[in-house]
Amino acid sequence: MIRTPLRPLARILEARAKGENPDAIERENLRLRHEQMRDQSRSRAEGRLLILGVLFFCAYAAVGARMGVLAASEPHEPRAAASGAAITAQRADITDRNGRILATNLATHSLYAQPPMMIDKERAAKALVAIFPDLKEEKLLEQFTGKRKFLWIKKKISPEQMQLVHDIGDPGLLFGPREMRLYPNGRLAAHVLGGFGFGREGVHSAEVIGTAGVEKAFDDYLRDPANGGQALRLSLDLSVQAATRRVLYGGMKLMNAKGATAVMMDAHTGEIITLVSLPDFDPNDRPRPLLEGDQSDSPLFNRAVQGVYELGSTFKIFTAAQAIELGLANANTLVDADAPMKWGKHKIREFQNKNYGPLLSVTDVIVKSSNVGTAKMALQIGAQRQQDFLRELGFFEATPVELVEAPGAKPLLPQRWADITTITASYGHGLSASPLHLATAYASLLNGGTKVKPTLLAGGRPATGERVVSEQTSAASRDMLRAVVSRGTASFGDVPGYSVGGKTGTADKPKPRGGYYKDKVIATFASVFPTDDPKYVLVVTLDEPEETSGAKPRRTAGWTAVPVAAEIIRRTAPLLGLRPEIEPQPGFGVTLTGN
Template sequence: MSMMRLLGRKRVADSASPETIVLEGSRGRSGGSHGRVVMAMGVVFAIYAAIGVRLVHLGMEEEPGVNLPSNQASASRPDLVDRNGEVLATDIKTASLFAEPRRIVDVDEAIEKLLTVLPDLDYEQAYRRLDSDAGFVWLKRQLSPRQQADILALGIPGLGFRTEKRRFYPGGPTASHILGLVNVDNKGIAGMEKYVDEQGLADLQALGLAARDTLEPVQLSIDLRVQYLLREELVSAVDRYKAVAAGGVVLNARTGEVVAMASVPDFDPNNPHNALDKDRLNRMSAGVFEMGSTFKVFTTAMALDSGLVSINDSFDATRPLRFGRFTINDFHGKRRVLSVPEVFIYSSNIGTAKMADVVGIEGHREFLKRIGLLDKMDTELPEVARPTEPAEWKKLNSVTISYGHGMATTPLQTAVAGAAMINGGKLIPPTFLKRSEEEAMAVATQVISERTSQQMRYLFRLNAEKGSGRRADVEGYYVGGKTGTAEKVVNGRYSNNVRFNAFIAGFPINDPDYLVLVIIDEPKPEREGLSATAGLNSAPMVHNIIRRAAPLLGVKPDFGHEAEALLVSTQ
């Protein structure tokens, strides 16, 4: 029994033993695999957790700031308006293109796309700017709305637009030399724009106080209508006489206000790509010239005002004057004794030189200085040249200067001095800002007597009737004036056929409201057989300007007034 039990137990044990071994082996392998799975899951979880933490961190992190320019309000400028309130210059909003180089994915591709909209974009410069670690770079300032829309349509990441102020000149080149220019940051760099900055606008901008709604318009003295027609006549004259350049000014003889002033060729301040070209110089205030026979106005006034010469006196112009190797002659000499009015209307160099000689060298220079022709002109416009004169005045210098050779001054300065000769003798500093007669009289200086001024008005009118100024006369407006034909220096010598012509006129000359002066540089004869003297080109220019401008300025024609020159009194 015992043996059988033992055997039975043995069988059971033998039969059970393999199964037991298998189960135990299975359990050991399953436990190791499970651990590895758990470990792998833990690693994956840790990686995703790290990514998640990083994403959250990045989402909460502030992006690096873009170094944009300062607040745009600081660049606002006041409007410039004419004497009647017409806008000459104003600010408009425009878009400027910038980039954040760190966000540009493909620099070459970005530039190639931009070139389809901005063909004038400098490839190399743009590449250097975009291929950098800068946070902000300008690519193109002051875009048109169409350009902005086309660039947006390109879908280039890393580009943006900034709204800026741009200066806009509705009249284009009409008054460019007066208004001047601003740079890309809307700062005045020339003309009245620069003047406005110098009067405190730049300081307000620096303090951020130059907001659009706090800036009052700046009212200029010019009349846009007259300015337009003056420039139009100058452009026409350059074409008609095949000239190098032309210029002109309309000056209020009672207030010194510059009603219009232009010099052509000029430029468009909306697109001033050629503003600095040499031929675009503002010849009226920034250029100096020998003004030729217009200077006989001052020599005659000097002689009469000195009391040493009477309007009834005469001078012998029979023979030329000789100074060493120099000979002073008349262009169309009468070869006889000439009265003072005849010296003026026949533009006699000989007679004028003899009048200057009566006054003397010192008196001559003192008179020109008194009427402002030897000093730099004082006015708001920054572009003003200084006159030139001989380092030492000798008799020959005085003689040649008497008829407009040997010293140079600006045409605007000549006009200002000319106004004093006919407005009662008052030298009034010119202004490009609106000014009343009362304000003008407060700064005026009496430089010649009223009697001398009256005599000069008589001579002006006489020259328009019987002298070289006949083509300047306008029926009903009682014009008077004086021509100036100056030979230009070519290769160190005066040339007989290269001229700088001018005409100075007042109207109505019996009681002048306005003075007009025009210049034309190197004019050619209008047609074969004619000469190119001032009486044939600058005088007709003045005629056209006065004919068109007088009605706009409120000067009424007088067809019933005695048209002939009358000398009311010589006492």
């Protein structure tokens, strides 16, 4: 800014020339300067007041807008800000095929401590041990008096326990909200569901992740918010599962078995209606894996899927069906069954050294469960064709069922498929597979001959895949299995009204270091019902059963597994909506007579 001099020389000289007082000029210029400074200060103050007013207006407008948003929104508890990605705790439910809950979520709390905030650490440690007996007072006190500023005490507690801890009154004992998994049916379907654990954990939430079974197999789906919380619907039927487990548990105890398993499958879709493995566990309190010994002794072991056994004579129907399919025989063809059969240095004998020969029909080979007759048919079929057929039925790969344990349960196959292997494999020895393998193969063979894929997801459609045998061979196989129940080794499996067909299998258990036990067996009964219109396949396997009602212990499947399977069918068939049909006896009829 250019300032005007107070005593400009030109005006001073002019004023003196006119006789005027030069000091008046200075006073006038000083007055004008002060007025200019006053106007500038007022303008500056007015601008500042305007800016301040605008700022106050914007601030009050923002506060008012935020209050309006809060008033229009749903109330919720505030949460402390935390760095890192948010933890997604919500997890979808799991239901059975009818929508009944198998796994759901439960709101609970965790308990943690901040030792610097604690008042009476010794008293708090003693009170916590009284509430949670599994805690150690000395260890708690050591942690409370150490350098730690934070420690977890319990990852999940009940409302009652929360109230008891609250009553301690120590400000250093704090609670965090938690979502945990609840299995309202306890042990029911434990091996299918698996269990849960916690992943990333924070004070305010924790990841709920699957640790086994479908919980782990479908972990991404169950945790995906994009699914909108839609439940995972399994193929299991909760009522059938409960009835099967009850009967199987009673049968296991009655037959003095160390373990048992049952698999029921829809013969046309491959949907697993029930899968039970005993002993089992409560997934709400999943036990720890065994650190030593035989893992199959653990309740976590899924015998239906992970249990790979020699399934004995249940395989004989595959040999008979393949012989019929290849045109080498029919159900009435006579087969050389003269025992014992010599093959090189080996002797093939019948059960208890019996001799069913010299000739048996193919049907009677299955009915009497002749090893020799089956071996003769297998040699006609040949090693390569036998392998191809068993491969088609799924015995060369792990089952594709939706369980994380399934890929590791591959069948045990002989390294070299010699002629003697062809013979022994024909009656289920030298080749080991799981009960689920067997159920899948029986369904594929007996449903009309179409291969099925086992699944634990509901909504399956009838199999339209590759054909393993013709409809005629499938029907002949069902007739032979029906004869096994009506007049063969599975006579205890007859359930009036449901036309059960099936095949027994009793295999000596192998020793860990080679050879076989003489007094320990795996007893299996693989069945289909009704045989005239197959709907379901049921496989029951007992580990080391021993029926002791007679003078000597009886271990064969006909005395152990068959009665258990028959009771399961008797209990579950009505639950499955199957109406009993009375089969006409021979000679049954109506004679019309006149008056």
